[in-house]
Structures are given as C-alpha cells and as structure tokens.
Amino acid sequence: MKLSVKSEYACLALITLSEMYEGGELSSITKIAESKEIPKKYLEQILLILKRGGYVRSYKGPKGGYKLAKSPDQINVAEIIRLMDGALAPVESVSSYFFEHTPIEKSPKLLSVFRLLRNYISDTLEQLTFDELIE
Amino acid sequence: MKLSVKSEYACLALITLSEMYEGGELSSITKIAESKEIPKKYLEQILLILKRGGYVRSYKGPKGGYKLAKSPDQINVAEIIRLMDGALAPVESVSSYFFEHTPIEKSPKLLSVFRLLRNYISDTLEQLTFDELIE
DNA sequence: TATGGACTTGACTTAAATTCTAAAATACGA
DNA sequence: TCGTATTTTAGAATTTAAGTCAAGTCCATA
Numbered sequence: 166m167k168l169s170v171k172s173e174y175a176c177l178a179l180i181t182l183s184e185m186y187e188g189g190e191l192s193s194i195t196k197i198a199e200s201k202e203i204p205k206k207y208l209e210q211i212l213l214i215l216k217r218g219g220y221v222r223s224y225k226g227p228k229g230g231y232k233l234a235k236s237p238d239q240i241n242v243a244e245i246i247r248l249m250d251g252a253l254a255p256v257e258s259v260s261s262y263f264f265e266h267t268p269i270e271k272s273p274k275l276l277s278v279f280r281l282l283r284n285y286i287s288d289t290l291e292q293l294t295f296d297e298l299i300e
Numbered sequence: 301m302k303l304s305v306k307s308e309y310a311c312l313a314l315i316t317l318s319e320m321y322e323g324g325e326l327s328s329i330t331k332i333a334e335s336k337e338i339p340k341k342y343l344e345q346i347l348l349i350l351k352r353g354g355y356v357r358s359y360k361g362p363k364g365g366y367k368l369a370k371s372p373d374q375i376n377v378a379e380i381i382r383l384m385d386g387a388l389a390p391v392e393s394v395s396s397y398f399f400e401h402t403p404i405e406k407s408p409k410l411l412s413v414f415r416l417l418r419n420y421i422s423d424t425l426e427q428l429t430f431d432e433l434i435e
Numbered sequence: 436t437a438t439g440g441a442c443t444t445g446a447c448t449t450a451a452a453t454t455c456t457a458a459a460a461t462a463c464g465a
Numbered sequence: 466t467c468g469t470a471t472t473t474t475a476g477a478a479t480t481t482a483a484g485t486c487a488a489g490t491c492c493a494t495a
C-alpha cells in the first residue's frame with residue numbers, strides 16, 4: 166500500500182519549483198535532482214510528463230531549465246499522482262477515474278471498505294496544493 | 301497508491317475460508333483459486349505464507365485442503381497486508397514498523413500528510429476483521 | 436558559433452507476479 | 466497392504482513492469 170517513487174519524485178520536483186515560483190527563476194534538472202536526491206535521468210522523464218500535462222514550462226540552452234506553468238496554489242497533489250500513476254485508489258478497481266478488473270471485486274464488502282479509504286485519500290490530496298508544501 | 305495483488309489474493313483466500321469456518325470443512329487451493337479467479341500457483345505460495353504466519357492449517361492428500369487456524373473475528377486485514385507486503389504505509393518511510401529512507405523525507409510537510417493518511421488507513425484496516433467480510 | 440541545458444532513444448537492473456517441475460504426504464479402492 | 470489419485474510443499478524459471486542508466490541529438494543564447 167504505497168505510492169510509486171515516480172509520484173514522489175514528481176511531487177518533490179514540483180515543491181522545488183514552487184519554492185522559486187515567486188522570483189520567476191528557472192531551475193535545471195541537475196539542481197532539482199541534487200537537492201532532492203533524485204536520479205537525474207529518471208527525473209528527466211518525469212519532468213517531460215509534467216510538461217506535457219501543462220504543469221511546467223521548459224527553456225533550453227545555457228541558463229535554461231524549468232519553472233511552473235501555474236501558480237502553486239492551483240496544483241494539487243492528487244492530480245499529480247493521477248498523472249503519474251494513473252489513479253490513486255488504494256485498489257485500482259475502486260478508482261472513479263477508470264475502471265479495471267482486479268480480483269478484489271470478488272468481495273463486495275472488502276471493495277466497499279477500500280472505496281471509503283479511496284475517498285478519504287482522494288479528498289485529502291485533492292485539497293492539498295503545492296503552496297502549502299513550501300518550506 | 302495501491303495494494304499489492306499478493307495482499308488482495310491473501311484477503312480473498314481468507315474470506316473464502318472464513319465463509320466455511322463454521323462447518324469446519326476444508327477448501328482446496330484449486331477451489332479457492334477458481335472461485336476467486338486467482339492464479340493457482342501463486343495462491344499456493346500465498347497460502348504457505350499464511351500457514352507459516354499461523355493463520356491457516358493445511359491437510360494433505362485427497363479430501364485435504366486448508367482451513368482457518370483462528371476464528372475470523374480474530375484476524376484483521378491490516379495484519380494480513382503487513383504479513384504479505386511488509387508494511388501498509390502509503391509511503392514506506394511513514395511506516396511505524398520499519399524505517400526505510402525514501403525520497404519523500406526531503407519534504408517534511410508532505411511527509412506529515414502521508415503520515416496522517418497512513419494512520420487513517422492503518423486504523424481502519426486494523427479494526428476490520430474477517431467475520432465482517434463474509435457475504 | 437560554442438555551450439549548457441532540455442530532449443530522445445534504447446538498454447540495463449531489480450522486484451513483483453506468474454508459471455513450471457518435481458517431491459512428499461495422505462485417503463481410498465483393489 | 467499396495468498402488469494410485471489427489472492434495473500440499475518446495476524450488477526455480479519465466480514474464481512483466483518499474484526504476485535506472487548511457488549516449489547522443491537538438492536548441493536557445495551568450
């Protein structure tokens with residue numbers, strides 16, 4: 166019952182960018198990777214996904230790097246996890262975003278418990294925006 | 301943010317055995333696998349783990365099979381997930397059972413949110429026993 | 436036009452999930 | 466009592482997906 170490291174990395178990267186959103190400065194992949202101890206090459210892939218998702222903007226060349234495309238208070242944690250992992254249900258078949266057949270459907274009662282958990286997790290992370298995560 | 305299928309399978313197997321706990325009958329791996337649509341060979345491994353954990357008893361030979369070692373109300377879902385996956389924290393470093401360094405530690409605020417989620421999930425599943433999951 | 440960074444592709448590594456092969460125990464019929 | 470079918474037990478091989486690494490290409494800007 167855990168988050169993928171992909172989502173964790175994505176959140177950490179966005180936190181870094183959120184912290185420097187005010188000044189409008191850029192941060193390079195290398196800087197983010199070093200400060201948050203994330204494998205650089207993996208982070209490259211993750212930032213590309215975030216870019217395609219419209220969360221960050223990139224600038225090439227010397228002095229290039231990344232910055233947020235929206236203000237931190239307009240990005241919540243739930244949507245990032247969804248973008249990275251597809252869904253954020255404790256069990257996939259509980260997801261309201263897409264339905265996949267998983268074995269747990271065989272027990273309606275267990276399924277309903279996980280549905281409650283999903284809603285709690287979902288609500289919590291939906292309300293958590295990145296401006297709240299700045300140090 | 302999801303459960304391993306291993307845990308799902310373990311819970312489904314225990315639900316099946318809980319349903320026939322009254323009569324004291326046995327159920328074979330094959331029967332459980334078919335009724336819950338679980339890969340049989342994988343289920344064999346899972347039931348062995350449950351056996352070593354003291355949750356089920358096994359009997360070989362024709363008419364053999366598995367049955368619960370305790371009554372369903374004495375087994376909760378949390379301990380099964382812990383047995384299968386090691387911990388049930390939404391993020392491992394939040395686990396109170398063993399501590400592992402994960403990248404999310406880099407953000408204390410995010411970590412504390414996940415700690416709250418973990419406690420909620422943990423409490424919910426700790427209180428959920430298998431007698432409540434019988435159809 | 437040279438450089439520092441983003442981008443692209445592909446391959447490697449590890450762990451989860453699944454399947455394969457074979458052995459050991461037991462009930463039951465001949 | 467023996468043999469056989471049925472079941473669990475065990476270890477290992479295979480597959481698949483997540484995570485990681487390597488080498489190089491493209492591009493803005495100083």
